[in-house]
Amino acid sequence: MPDQRIQYTEELVGAGHPTKPDTLNRLVLVEHNNDGTHKxxxxxxxxxxxxxxxxxxxxxxxxxxxxxxxxxxxxxxxxxxxxxxxxxxxxxxxxxxxxxxxxxxxxxxxxxxxxxxxxxxxxxxxxxxxxxxxxxxxxxxxxxxxxxxxxxxxxxxxxxxxxxxxxxxxxxxxxxx
Missing domain, CATH: 2.60.120.40 (Jelly Rolls)
Structure with a gap:
């Protein structure tokens, strides 16, 4: 199976203020290549x-x-x-x-x-x-x-x-x- 890397990052707006009320809804999937760079x-x-x-x-x-x-x-x-x-x-x-x-x-x-x-x-x-x-x-x-x-x-x-x-x-x- 190929190496598949995923990362979740939290959406924030200026000075760390959240864009959505709870952490779960602020998570965004960030895709990566096998070398760790962002897709x-x-x-x-x-x-x-x-x-x-x-x-x-x-x-x-x-x-x-x-x-x-x-x-x-x-x-x-x-x-x-x-x-x-x-x-x-x-x-x-x-x-x-x-x-x-x-x-x-x-x-x-x-x-x-x-x-x-x-x-x-x-x-x-x-x-x-x-x-x-x-x-x-x-x-x-x-x-x-x-x-x-x-x-x-x-x-x-x-x-x-x-x-x-x-x-x-x-x-x-x-x-x-």
Whole structure:
């Protein structure tokens, strides 16, 4: 039988104040690898090259390059994250676009199993700029097998707009907390 290590730790909030009334309910399972290190479930992916952004429609961001994929949750073939285990996940999404000459705006969103769970705040093009970006961050409850996908939207029919590629362009980070 393989060496399986588990640890329970007590949830506390600042200055040792408990988050729940009794000790039993404050216990949280902390998974370990065989070497004693904590088991991690996280992923960081980005768009390797520019992607065309259609006008007045939601476009799925084609995240195709993974920097970190502990737990093998990020699926580059389908450009999505599939939760490897149940839990709360911190999701951070940054999207940059370029090619703007005329007025317009962009939005971003996170979709869980086909339903929208987060919208970014949105952004409008400023005079004299050619790029536009948006970001969002939030925590989502996922069951093993739940799917997260990431979309962007633009309203500007006069310009050819691209989602910026490269690590400094468009990326997503997902971490089990």
């Amino acid at each position: 991690e479930y996280n992923a960081v992916a980005y768009l390797s090259a520019a992607q065309s952004l259609a006008n007045v429609t939601w476009t799925k961001i084609a995240f195709d390059t993974v920097m970190v994929n502990n737990g093998n949750g990020f699926d580059t073939a389908n450009n999505r994250f599939v939760a490897p285990v149940d839990g709360r996940y911190l999701v951070s999404l940054v999207v940059r676009t370029d090619g703007w000459s005329n007025d317009g705006f962009m939005l971003i969103r996170v979709v869980k199993n086909g339903s929208i769970i987060y919208y970014g705040p949105g952004n409008s093009k400023l005079p004299g700029t050619s790029g536009l970006g948006d970001a969002l961050c939030g925590i989502v409850e996922l069951a093993a097998g739940d799917v997260l996908e990431f979309n962007t939207y633009r309203d500007n029919s006069l310009d050819t707009i691209n989602i910026s590629g490269g690590i400094a362009g468009t990326m997503v980070s997902i971490t089990k907390v």
